[in-house]
Amino acid sequence: MGMVNGSGARPLRVLVAGGGITGQALAFWLTRGGHRVTVAERFPALRATGAQVDLRGQGIEAVERMGLLDAVRGKLVDEAGVAFVDAHGRAKATIMANTSGQGRQTLTSEYEIMRGDLVRILHDASKDDTEYLFGVSMDGFEQDGRRVVAHFSDGSSGEFDLLVGADGQGSRIRQAILPAGFDPYWRVGIHMAYWFIPRIASDTNVRDTYMVPGGRQIMRRSHNPTETQVYFVMREESEEASAIHREPVERQREFWASRFRDAGWQTARFINGMQTSPFFYSQEIVQVRTDTWSRGRVVLVGDAAHCASPYSGMGISGGLVGAYVLAGEINRHPGDLPTALANYDRVLRPFVDKIQGEVNPRLLRLGMPMTQRAINVFQAATALACFLHVPDLAARFSKEDRGGSWQLPENPTPISAV
Numbered sequence: 001m002g003m004v005n006g007s008g009a010r011p012l013r014v015l016v017a018g019g020g021i022t023g024q025a026l027a028f029w030l031t032r033g034g035h036r037v038t039v040a041e042r043f044p045a046l047r048a049t050g051a052q053v054d055l056r057g058q059g060i061e062a063v064e065r066m067g068l069l070d071a072v073r074g075k076l077v078d079e080a081g082v083a084f085v086d087a088h089g090r091a092k093a094t095i096m097a098n099t100s101g102q103g104r105q106t107l108t109s110e111y112e113i114m115r116g117d118l119v120r121i122l123h124d125a126s127k128d129d130t131e132y133l134f135g136v137s138m139d140g141f142e143q144d145g146r147r148v149v150a151h152f153s154d155g156s157s158g159e160f161d162l163l164v165g166a167d168g169q170g171s172r173i174r175q176a177i178l179p180a181g182f183d184p185y186w187r188v189g190i191h192m193a194y195w196f197i198p199r200i201a202s203d204t205n206v207r208d209t210y211m212v213p214g215g216r217q218i219m220r221r222s223h224n225p226t227e228t229q230v231y232f233v234m235r236e237e238s239e240e241a242s243a244i245h246r247e248p249v250e251r252q253r254e255f256w257a258s259r260f261r262d263a264g265w266q267t268a269r270f271i272n273g274m275q276t277s278p279f280f281y282s283q284e285i286v287q288v289r290t291d292t293w294s295r296g297r298v299v300l301v302g303d304a305a306h307c308a309s310p311y312s313g314m315g316i317s318g319g320l321v322g323a324y325v326l327a328g329e330i331n332r333h334p335g336d337l338p339t340a341l342a343n344y345d346r347v348l349r350p351f352v353d354k355i356q357g358e359v360n361p362r363l364l365r366l367g368m369p370m371t372q373r374a375i376n377v378f379q380a381a382t383a384l385a386c387f388l389h390v391p392d393l394a395a396r397f398s399k400e401d402r403g404g405s406w407q408l409p410e411n412p413t414p415i416s417a418v
Contacts (some may be wrong), residue, residue, distance in 0.1 A: 009335035011035045012161040015150055017138050019064045020047065021115070022302025022319035023166030024122035028066060029412040031129035033334070038160075038253030039130055040152065042137035046123055049279050050115030051194050051231070052077055052223055058351070059317020060111055061408050064326045068121055073119040075222045082207045082381050087264040093383035094206065104229055114223055117315070126157045141176070141298070148297045156237075162330070162337060163298045166323075169288055169302035177295040189237040189283040190360045190368070191245075192310065193256045197273030212263040215368045217268065230270045232256050235368050245282045252282040285309050287356050294341040301326050306352040311364055314355040322348055323407065328412035351406040 012035045017025045019041030041047065055063060055072070063069050081096035123132075136152045141163055148163040165173030174184060199222050207221040215235030222228040236242075236259075244255045257271045274280060288307040293300045302319035309315065325348045333340040369375045380404045 004145060011118050011222060014162045014164060014333055014383060015040065015307055016160065016164045016166050017161040018166035018168060020168065021118055021122060021316055022323050024126050025128040025320050025323035026166060026301060028122065028126040028188065029324060030330060031126065032413040033327065035330030037130045038133060040133045040136050040138055044135040046119060048116035051160060051228050051229055052221060053115045053257065053316045054313060056110035056313055056317050058406065058408055059111055059314065059320045062320040065171060066125065067412060068125055071121045072111065072113055075113050075121065077112040077114060078205045080205050080208055082174065082209060085208045086208050089265060093386045095386060099243045109310045123291055128277060143297050159188040160296065165298065165300045165304045166302050167287060168304045169307040171300065173298065174304050176298050177254055177298050184288045184290045186287040186289045188285050188364060190233060190243050190329060192231060192233045192285055193252065193280065193282040194229060194231040195277035195280045197230055197270065197277060197393060199226050203228045210265045211369065213370060213372050213375065215370050216260065216263060217368055218263060218265065226267055230273065232260050234259060242284055245284055253280060256282065285311065287339045287359065293345050297337060299326065301342055306355060307358055310408060311359050312355050318355050319354065321351060328409055331412050347409060354406060378401050
């Protein structure tokens, strides 16, 4: 391996728990800094599934600095915009994507990609230098001033200089380093489920959003010639709704079907398609908010540290940026982890505060009306705004995207090393 960045410090042994987007991006940058990285992913194979995601602002720049923007461009989903439809599928208002190359993205980003495709691109870019362990989870760890000992589900254990929790919004590593009883979740009272169904002729490249009384919403978007994504979203603050996401998937399907059965439009088709979907994913919309991202030689990154929720539009971008900043600080201070981890917090925190602050529960609830009358008002107001080109103009003349004016720091590795 040789010296790290010519600093004379020895390479670090780093264990990354979680082989999702953030974990793989971190491995990409740390191995280029000369470190030895192991990624443990509890799923038996690369978890290349999931919904459509988007890149915005600093996230686009982070991918560009990895040299992967062309690979991402080659896999983009063709989504021309968003239509608000009635029970007959007629568009009441349509907001198109901002493809001007200027300003900020609208509801649809110029960089829409399937999560699975992004996972595969990052895997191809990181797999040659990184040790990947699939079907292995971390059952626990202990640390002292010199090392972390990790215990794996297969009975083995290993010694590392640093343990990184890239294990998502439900992170177990976060639970282990936060004070007992601390609740990191900031809830907005909204739940979401999504799955895939076969595409039919009427499924266009415009995302359909259908509003249903009772604070419910159905979205349909089609990402390839054979598949369509369905999303059910609803406002509900109940113990049952919060608990359903931990139940077996059959129970989840029953729950969502019961909440939407009377919704009209193509609901019957969508509910029928649940049974044959390759996956079914149910989650509460939360943000993860904690003022602690590390303890000793254990650090959190991505959703585990600061899930911003799907409504921020910056979840994936936030994870890519977090991995970039964390790796940069470790690569610059490999012999002084306390400094590296303190810098990571100091540099990234303003960006995280900004993207989390973009999520306004009052506005979200406005977009999920309880009555048909309120739905009609929302659609009329949106239609008028579209007629006057308000979303186009707002997007085009906006000086910055959702991450604000915060700048990505210098590259995590000297360019010559990449």
